[in-house]
Amino acid sequence: MKLELSEVTTMNKPLSTFERKMKNPKFKKAFEEGYKKLLFSELMISIMEGDDVSVRNLAKEADISKSVIQNLRSGKQSDIKVSNLIKIAHAFGYEVILQKGDERLMLEETTTKDLKKHLSVVEAA
Numbered sequence: 001m002k003l004e005l006s007e008v009t010t011m012n013k014p015l016s017t018f019e020r021k022m023k024n025p026k027f028k029k030a031f032e033e034g035y036k037k038l039l040f041s042e043l044m045i046s047i048m049e050g051d052d053v054s055v056r057n058l059a060k061e062a063d064i065s066k067s068v069i070q071n072l073r074s075g076k077q078s079d080i081k082v083s084n085l086i087k088i089a090h091a092f093g094y095e096v097i098l099q100k101g102d103e104r105l106m107l108e109e110t111t112t113k114d115l116k117k118h119l120s121v122v123e124a125a
Contacts, residue, residue: 041075047092048073062087082119083109097124 021027048058055073059066064084071077072084082096086109089096096107104124111117 041073044073051092058091061091082107
């Protein structure tokens with residue numbers, strides 16, 4: 001009888017239901033995609049709780065609707081506009097940085113004289 005290493009556990013305990021399900025490629029892919037979607041919402045919740053910031057206050061500070069903040073926070077909305085990401089990051093005192101090797105670029109939202117908003121890229125220190 002040949003056993004895969006993943007089937008052998010400490011003290012010969014059988015695999016948990018979760019471990020068995022993770023062997024199914026479809027389940028594993030769905031789980032990993034769902035987990036990734038939760039990561040931003042969990043980060044948002046953690047930062048909001050740590051800084052004692054309400055949905056209403058964050059929406060006001062970031063100039064984003066309360067429903068967008070709530071949907072991102074709850075995980076209902078898993079895709080975020082770059083401009084909203086920048087606004088939320090800035091509201092918490094963070095910067096959005098793109099990095100490739102030693103090159104670092106900072107993303108910013110800027111307003112032109114005619115009050116139009118644009119995404120800008122600035123070399124970061």
